[in-house]
Amino acid sequence: MKITIEGASPEFERKLLDLLAEHRRELTVAVDTEWNADRAARYLRTLPSSARSFLEEVVKGKGYADAAALRDLFGSLRGPTIALSRAIPRGVKAGWWPEGIAAPVQAVYDPANPSWQRAIGYSMDKAVLSVFIDALWDVFGNGPGDPRAHMDPEQLAEVMIREDAEALRREEEREARPGHPPAIRWADTDDVPSALDILDGEDQ
Known part of the structure; x- marks a missing residue:
């Protein structure tokens, strides 16, 4: 049997997950760990302004922001990145999204220098990027691109x-x-702007 439930409240989702956990040996459970509009909106609302601005820079960069450029903007990145990370378990505890959901912003490290653990950039998956672009417009009324598209x-x-x-x-x-x-006007029977509007006051 396969059951799909949409539009459930966080409290209902939490209780359902608890029930499924009790019967996990009897069931094959696939939990939706994808970001959607509601989850992205909740995530954005929980962030302090610096962390939200940090995320917006990644979104503005179409899914990537250079760490050096971010440090120029924010100074130390410790505060924003910690806030972004802590929002995930806080949302799991509140029942806003399931355990196992990936953080929307991921640190990128230099593959040529794996021992150097300082991020060279921050990225966002394309599917997640699309969700957060919409969420920024929906929640805060600003974001990249044309607002009419949203x-x-x-x-x-x-x-x-x-x-x-x-x-x-x-x-x-x-x-x-x-x-x-005056602006050029058209008479009802004119195929061209009325000559009087153009030549009014001139010698003919």
């Missing part, structure tokens, strides 16, 4: 209406300036 149809329609109204307002202000020529 809007539902109603939100997009509202934005377009506001932009059209703003464009009309700017055009009306422009035409109201002293000495500014």
